[in-house]
Every structure is written in structure tokens, then in C-alpha cells.
Amino acid sequence: MTYSRITGTGSFLPEKVLTNHDLEKMVETSDQWIRERTGIKKRHIAAEGETTCDLAEAAARHALDAAGLKPADIDLVIVATTTADKIFPSTACLLQKRLGIHGPPAFDVQAVCSGFIYAMDVADKFIRSGSAKKALVVGAETLSRITNWKDRGTCVLFGDGAGAIVLEASAEPGILSSHLHADGAYDEMLHVPTGVSIDYDSVREGRAYMEMQGNDVFRFAVRTLGKIVDETLAANHMTKGDIDWLVPHQANIRIIAATAKKLNMPMERVVVTVDEHGNTSAASVPLALDVAVRDGRIKRGDTLLLEAFGGGFTWGSVLLKY
Ligand code: UT7
Numbered sequence: 001m002t003y004s005r006i007t008g009t010g011s012f013l014p015e016k017v018l019t020n021h022d023l024e025k026m027v028e029t030s031d032q033w034i035r036e037r038t039g040i041k042k043r044h045i046a047a048e049g050e051t052t053c054d055l056a057e058a059a060a061r062h063a064l065d066a067a068g069l070k071p072a073d074i075d076l077v078i079v080a081t082t083t084a085d086k087i088f089p090s091t092a093c094l095l096q097k098r099l100g101i102h103g104p105p106a107f108d109v110q111a112v113c114s115g116f117i118y119a120m121d122v123a124d125k126f127i128r129s130g131s132a133k134k135a136l137v138v139g140a141e142t143l144s145r146i147t148n149w150k151d152r153g154t155c156v157l158f159g160d161g162a163g164a165i166v167l168e169a170s171a172e173p174g175i176l177s178s179h180l181h182a183d184g185a186y187d188e189m190l191h192v193p194t195g196v197s198i199d200y201d202s203v204r205e206g207r208a209y210m211e212m213q214g215n216d217v218f219r220f221a222v223r224t225l226g227k228i229v230d231e232t233l234a235a236n237h238m239t240k241g242d243i244d245w246l247v248p249h250q251a252n253i254r255i256i257a258a259t260a261k262k263l264n265m266p267m268e269r270v271v272v273t274v275d276e277h278g279n280t281s282a283a284s285v286p287l288a289l290d291v292a293v294r295d296g297r298i299k300r301g302d303t304l305l306l307e308a309f310g311g312g313f314t315w316g317s318v319l320l321k322y
Contacts, residue, residue: 003174004127004135006322008069008166010062011290012055013044013277020156027152034156039253043159043278046142051085053094055162056140059286060095063164069134071099074166076132077106078123080115080139080282082311083146084108087196095138104132111182112190113249113310115139115282120167120306120318121178127169138164139282146192148209157251158210159278163286173321177235179228180316186220189213190311221255221309226262228307232317238303240264243319245298249308250274250284259307271297281310298322 019042020031034040046055056079064071077099079092086094092106111118116139126132140162149155167175190212194202202208225248233239240263248256250273260270271292273284280287285306292298300322307317 001171002128002130002169003172004124004167005170005172005174006165006320007168008063008065008067009164009286009290009293010059010064010066011161011163011287012058012062013161014046014050014055016045016047017042018045023156026149027155029152029156038157039272039274040156040278041275044161045144046160050142052081052083052140052142053085053091053098055142055160056091056095056138056164057098059140059162059164060099060136060138063136063166067166067168069166071101073134074101074136075104076123076126076135077101077104078109078119078135078137080109080111080119081141082110082112082115082281083142091140111310111314112312113251113279113281113284114308114312114314114316115310116163116285117178117306117308117316117318118180118314120175121180121316123167124175124178127167133169135167136164137167138162139284139286141281141283143210143281146208146210151209153214154210154212157279159280161277161280161283161287163283163290165286165289175318175320177232178316178318179231179235181228182312182314184312186313189220190217190313218252218255220313221251222258224313224315225255225259225307225309228315228317229259229262229305232305232319236319242303243305244269244302245292245304246270247285247289247292247304247306249310250277250288251279251309263305284308
């Protein structure tokens with residue numbers, strides 16, 4: 001049996017930091033409100049001219065180094081992003097060019113905050129079927145570009161960043177299962193209400209911003225992530241105590257805490273970066289994973305539950321042996 005196993009992780013954050021106190025000067029908000037309602041203290045923001053592919057490249061190079069591989073060893077490139085550099089080609093193709101990878105398939109996955117979970121599942125299926133042996137899977141975003149900096153309901157939440165993993169074919173597990181879902185009926189609860197085909201001028205003129213019915217999204221996310229925990233454990237005949245680490249999407253500390261509670265998991269076993277990074281959408285899970293791998297919390301053989309929820313709605317989980 002062939003599994004796909006993580007052999008390297010990497011991440012990258014832009015240098016510029018935007019604190020809650022900075023935001024107090026931009027919209028009617030307070031450090032206290034943001035911390036209490038979201039857990040966020042600060043977020044990183046890409047510099048002018050710094051793109052999603054720049055962040056993706058830095059994270060990818062760290063992951064390749066950690067795996068002890070060269071770019072030429074990679075035979076599949078997937079980038080999960082909602083904020084592609086160009087309308088086309090895909091950011092994955094741009095990343096390929098930067099890394100000097102020629103020939104293997106490269107494509108983007110668009111599932112907003114669940115994008116990395118979707119991308120991992122796709123890469124896993126390529127590897128299990130024998131179509132790829134060494135996949136580079138990246139989640140990278142410059143959400144600051146589609147943030148309305150006058151809307152306090154969204155601008156305090158999001159940040160920029162990238163995370164990456166190398167997945168390799170292995171006889172050892174590996175990804176044990178992944179579970180993807182979507183329900184497009186809820187598209188208007190969390191979306192950018194315009195785009196290339198609806199109103200290209202709005203894109204060109206920088207009027208394409210995220211909009212969210214935060215409270216409704218919050219309640220749906222808590223309910224849905226609770227269900228996916230049950231689905232994932234049942235599919236693997238596991239119990240709550242079998243999970244060593246929860247690596248959740250970093251949208252809101254209260255959503256993370258609710259999922260941890262569902263797993264009877266103390267917060268010490270949950271990787272939390274939302275305080276430092278804000279919500280980086282498709283980048284948030286691989287960023288959190290890399291942080292906990294590099295600081296030594298996550299060790300080889302640990303059982304990890306990765307999960308995410310985002311626009312679409314989309315949601316999903318990956319259960320793996322690290
Ligand atoms: O990653 C994709 C998925 N996204 C998410 O999972 C995000 C889900 N939603 C959330 O995390 C939360 O709903 C928010 C953090 C966005 C909002 O927290 P909430 O506890 O749901 O607050 P709320 O929307 O119910 O608003 C409570 C109050 C309102 O004032 P009134 O009507 O009670 O007077 C808002 O106008 O807080 C007000 N408010 C703010 N106050 C200060 C909303 N945003 C802010 C703000 N600063 N930035």
C-alpha cells in the first residue's frame with residue numbers, strides 16, 4: 001500500500017506587521033474587542049509589489065530544504081490560493097517557473113480557507129494512484145489585497161502568509177484519510193461579490209473586497225467542524241484520545257476552542273497561531289503545521305487532525321501520521 005507522507009514543511013510571513021493598535025487608528029475598533037472576539041493580536045501584511053507567489057516561493061524553498069530535496073525532484077505542484085498573482089497562468093505555474101521545475105503538472109486549487117486541505121487531498125490521490133511521487137503543496141495568500149480597510153467587520157481578521165509541505169510516496173503512513181465537503185448554497189455569506197466575469201472594472205479598479213456575515217459564518221463553522229471531527233474519527237475507527245495534535249484553520253480562537261472541546265482536547269494539544277498571524281485563509285493550516293514542527297511540538301509518529309472551514313462554504317479534514 002502506498003501512502004503519502006509529509007517529509008518537509010516550510011512557511012513564510014511578510015515582514016510588515018499590523019497590530020490591533022494600528023487598526024484602532026484605521027477603523028472604529030479596539031485591541032480589546034479584537035482579542036476577546038477573535039484571539040488575534042497582530043497579522044502580517046505583504047509589502048507593495050510583494051505577491052502571493054513571492055510568499056509561496058519562500059515557503060516552498062523552506063519545505064524543500066526540510067525534505068532534503070531539490071526542485072527538480074518534484075513531480076507535482078499544487079498551490080491553494082484565493083489571491084492568485086495573475087488571472088492566469090495559475091500561481092502554481094508561476095511558482096514552477098521560479099523554482100525551475102519543468103514538465104510536471106502544476107495547478108491552483110480554489111477552496112478559499114479550506115484550499116490547503118483540498119490541495120492535500122488531491123496530492124494524496126495523485127500519490128496513492130502512482131501518478132506522482134513527490135508533491136509540493138502550498139497554501140499562500142495576500143488577502144490584504146481583497147480586504148476593505150474601511151470595514152471593521154472583516155479588516156481586523158485577515159493577514160498574509162504562506163505555508164508549504166512536501167508529500168512523498170511511502171510504505172509508511174502517511175495521510176490516513178481526508179474528507180472534503182462543500183455547499184454552494186451559502187456563497188453570499190462569505191464572498192467577494194464581484195469578479196472578472198461579473199464586473200471586470202471592479203477588479204481593475206480595486207473594488208473587489210471580501211464581505212462576510214460574520215456571526216452566521218461563525219455558527220455554521222462551529223457546527224460543521226464539530227461534525228467533521230466525528231466523521232474523521234469514525235472513518236478511521238479512532239476515538240478522541242487517539243489524536244495527538246489538532247492543527248485547525250486559524251479563523252477565530254473561539255471556533256478553534258469549540259472544536260478542541262468537541263475532541264475533549266486540552267488547548268495545549270492544539271496548534272494556535274491565530275494570535276500572531278490572523279486568518280491567512282489557505283495558508284493558515286500549513287503555517288500552523290510548520291510552526292509546531294519547527295518548534296519541536298509535533299514529532300514523527302504523532303497523529304494529527306487538520307481541519308478547515310471557509311467561503312463556498314467549503315470544509316474538510318485530513319487525518320495523518322506525521
Ligand atoms: O475563515 C473563514 C471563515 N471565517 C470565519 O470563521 C469567521 C467567523 N466569524 C467570526 O469569527 C466572528 O463572527 C467575528 C469575529 C467576525 C465577529 O464576532 P461576533 O462575536 O460574531 O460579533 P458580531 O458580528 O455579532 O458583532 C458584535 C458587535 C456588533 O455591535 P452591536 O450590533 O452589538 O452593537 C458589531 O457591530 O461587535 C461589533 N463589531 C465590532 N466592534 C469593534 C463588529 N466588528 C467589530 C470590530 N470592532 N472590529
